[in-house]
Amino acid sequence: MSNKFNSKKIINDSIIKDISGAVEKLGYGTVVVTVHNKKITQVEVAEKQRFDDIWKVEEGGGI
Numbered sequence: 561m562s563n564k565f566n567s568k569k570i571i572n573d574s575i576i577k578d579i580s581g582a583v584e585k586l587g588y589g590t591v592v593v594t595v596h597n598k599k600i601t602q603v604e605v606a607e608k609q610r611f612d613d614i615w616k617v618e619e620g621g622g623i
Contacts, residue, residue, distance in 0.1 A: 575600050 582591050582605045594602035 575603070579603055 579591065579593060582603065586605070586607055588610055589605065589607040592602075592604040592606075593600055594604070
């Protein structure tokens, strides 16, 4: 196995590990993977906080 191929595999494994970790940490939200020229160039994580189960407007909760 050449060093060039081996280094690409290490980078790909690292990216996959990062994406997997981001998904595991999320309760609610999105993970967006951006691809440019057949390569993953960016991973965005947006986490959402949900309050509707705790505070209901009918019961005097909310903002």
